[in-house]
Amino acid sequence: MNAVQLATTLLKMSSATTLAYISDFSDADLLVRPLPGANHAAWQMGHLILAERFIVSELPGVAYPDLPQGFAEAHGKDRAQVTDTTGWCTRAEYESLFHATREATLAALGKLADAGLDQATQNRLKEKAPNLGALLALLSQHDAMHGGQFTAIRRALSKPVLF
Helix, strand or coil: CCHHHHHHHHHHHHHHHHHHHHCCCCCCHHHCCCCCCCCCHHHHHHHHHHHHHHHCCCCCCCCCCCCCCCHHHHCCHHHCCCCCCCCCCCHHHHHHHHHHHHHHHHHHHHCCCHHHHHCECCCCCCCCCCEHHHHHHHHHHHHHHHHHHHHHHHHHCCCCCCC
16 A cells, blocks of 8 residues: 555544544434534534645645535634524535535545655745645544544534444
8 A cells, every 4th residue: 555545544534434423413403502602513524624625725637526615604613603504504415515625625635656755845834844744634533533523513412422
């Protein structure tokens, strides 16, 4: 296994885990906050979709499909604590957008040689992730970081433990 194959495997695994956390959520479940101040799953899914597009925007050849009008604004940091339950996507829509975003990342990654992972990054994450390989690792880890929040929501909803 080479480095690109490893990065691909890690991204596929983190994607599958993220989607598993919400696989049995109703659309209403997406809006449950396990405690005051916690993010609900709808905002988190939108955040993960937007964050991926930012984190690996420097990946050569990456072409993300368009997001629905107003999606970025609806899922910005300033909307994380909004209590209005209207204007959010359905679970199926989040799953589709998350999948399409990840597939675009994986398609671009699949065209990269291992040496391409050493390409220096230029965006504001360059201190944390100085090259493309580190950005891809950060992306996989970002999914995992949100796993804890999804788990808290699952517990609040009395959903079964998955992992």
